[in-house]
Amino acid sequence: MLQIHNNLSKRKEPFRPIDPANVRMYVCGMTVYDMCHIGHARVLVVFDVVYRYLCEVFGSDHVTYVRNITDIDDKIIQRARENDEGIDSLTGRYIDEMNRDAEALGVLHPNQEPRATGHMQQIIDMIGTLVEKGYAYAADNGDVYYDVSHFEHYGRLSGKHIEDLRAGERIAVDEAKQDPLDFVLWKAAKPEEPAWDSPWGRGRPGWHIECSAMSTHCLGHHFDIHGGGLDLQFPHHENEIAQSEAATGETFVNVWMHNGFVRVDEEKMSKSLGNFFTIRDVLQQYAPEVVRYFILSSHYRSPLNYSDQHLDNAKAALTTLYTALRGFEDVAPAISADMTCVERFRAAMDDDFNTPEAQVVLFELAHEINKQTDPAAARQTAATLKYLGALLGLLQQSPEAFLQGEGAGEGPDSEAIEALIRQRTDARANKDWAESDRIRDLLREQGVILEDGPGGTTWRRV
């Protein structure tokens, strides 16, 4: 049975959907004012795998995955101003870029991708409810704030106590707030700022309220899983709980999942530190599937250290798997052999999505293929390998495409390589080993490795 580490209880729990016929998951997506970096790639890939596995377990018609897009906030306004362009043009551009990255990484489309600007009515309605119920108040400056002291369970998710937070030195006091811990639900617009009409005047939503409004609108007041990066645990998700449960009077989410950070030199990768690599940059150097493999090679809650060495390692590992799949392009993914491996794979995934352990099973299957003497049995094992690979979003391209793919766009094209191979084959037929080795070394220098097999010479790029 699937067990998931629930950040609300800080332990692994058996996953029991509210309605097995409709498992519902909401993940906090991107704020679209810049290119996505590897930290964003991790959220996309990690929850893509969660989604794929939920579909495997409950059936793809019985899972609803919602990932939102934040397309209005202070940073977007600021960036649009800097660029001297409208926010729609800015966010539209970066949504396209995000989709390009996600597609490259083999991330499936969520069932819904709600945007904040498309749900103003739901946002305003929820704020209205909070004001009515006494959980929120309109300040003199036109802002509306959430009154944290009114919500009994505030701090439960992040393990914080209101008193400790109050004692903290780093909380800036805003004059309009009754309490420094209160957070904004509705921000009054300054002239020139994008704004929507509301009972409290023209303005825009605070960051947290959009997720409460969109998630409950798309998935109902009470749903199964809410995910996002660990940095959203506090205050974003804490505030979402406070807003949603105060507004609906119901439990908001059963299971909270947070993926760990991507690090560079033992330090968190983040926009504010400026130590981030964009997905696009990394894809200049490495195939998207290598990046995906790398992300899944550590458990989603662990930190993930980013470095060329790790990416190189991922590439080598993936090369081993694809090498085993050579000659099985036409084999369709299917569970057709070796149920022990399938069961071990599932056991790994059932254990809080242990993808590194699941990858181990992939190697065992590759190993088995290599050892098979019976071609039919080898095909069955290959089919199983592809099937399990698909659950991780891996191993779905043709082995030759992966092995011969041009990573950095350097090196000779395939026609030139094939021509040299023909030349070398002639030389070898004449036992002209010097010429044969010269050609092989020449290609080696250009990043092409030749392999003489019983069926002729094959090649791949380093």
Add this chain to the structure above:
RNA sequence: GGCUGGGUGGCAGAGUGGCUAUGCACCGGAUUGCAAAUCCGUGUACCUCGGUUCGACUCCGGGCCCAGCCUCCA
């Protein structure tokens, strides 16, 4: 200061109260014209100090170190 999580072999990274992780790298052998790939095989480990136990890397306690949250961030 308050609160989290973590310290495993050359690197990465799972896991377990007693029995091979795995990948990459390395070494020996098979194979090969020589290689590459593959196969067979060897080696290297569990931060530190105590405790519990027949037995702990695995459980408990102290210490040291690292990362993160407490402010925008996936």
